[in-house]
Amino acid sequence: MNAILDKAIAAMSRLPDAVQEAIAREVLNLIDADARWDTFLGDPRSRNALSQLAAQARDEIARVDVPKF
Template identity: 40%
Template sequence: MTELLEQAIAKIKQLPETEQDAIAALILEELEDEALWDSAFAKSHDALAKLAAAALAADQAGETQELDPETL
């Protein structure tokens, strides 16, 4: 466990149980969400590679234009 995480847990331990549970729920939700994103990206590698190749081909064929943030 990192020193920063140990410091955070030490501070959380000082809170009332309801606040500890709320923080724990947030952490668990974040970890689950991160796992879902990791899984989704792992499954989408081939599709993303095809999209990237298509975008590069379109750019090389002169079918793209530079983005001008002033015109958004």
């Protein structure tokens, strides 16, 4: 474990149990969501679909006068 994670866990250990559980659930949800994105983006079907969507977006932008910010 690295130093910042040690520091965060030490700080969380001083919080009420309900808050510790809520934070732990959020961390686990973030880790799970990240793993699901990795699986999704690693699938060649997803890469193909995302490439098609990007091409459609570029085509649409080329056809429309898009204001520059």
